[in-house]
Amino acid sequence: MTPGTLLRTYQPVRHPLLAAMLAIALAAVATVLAAMPAASQEKSLYDRLGGIYPIASTVDDLVDRLYVNGTLNANPAVKLIHDKPETKAGFKVLVTAWVVENTGGPKMYHGRPMDKAHAHLSLTDRQFDVVLHECATTFYKFNVPPKEMGELMAMLEKFRGQVVSVKN
């Protein structure tokens, strides 16, 4: 039998019962594939960063430097808070919880939304840039890999519009 004859004699699945069974089998395969946590599926940024311990350590390092940053403390509303040492530990807790939640970790942030938390500080784009710069310094110090660092910086950048309230 030549390939030409084969093609001419080929009959698609015409039997209604067979066709229905085939359709059901294909639908079942598709459902299983969709529900399967694909082995290749990427872990959350939270998991790739190593979870809450490394995140809390980076926030600890970052906040210590933010509190003594001269450019940020030139903003009187910021300086007022940074000059009170008793605010620092609680601030670290809030920022850690915020990062955990915003990197795909467990829901644990109970602070204010970003716009409400910063509106009274009259923050500028430049001050936001300074904070991001300090974040990058911390990420380098803690050897956050380039891919995860890029994702973190992009995630933080998305909040600029909620944090900055004064155009420089």
Ligand code: HEM
């Ligand atoms: C994406 C960037 C930022 C993130 C993720 C962030 C995160 C947070 C969080 C979670 C809080 C606690 C909210 C609460 O008390 O309920 C907070 C408050 C605060 N943030 Fe930010 N922040 C960002 C940018 C900035 C910038 C640029 C500054 C400038 C110095 C700043 C200064 C402050 C200060 C001083 C507070 C305390 C406000 C208060 O208690 O009255 N933040 N921030």
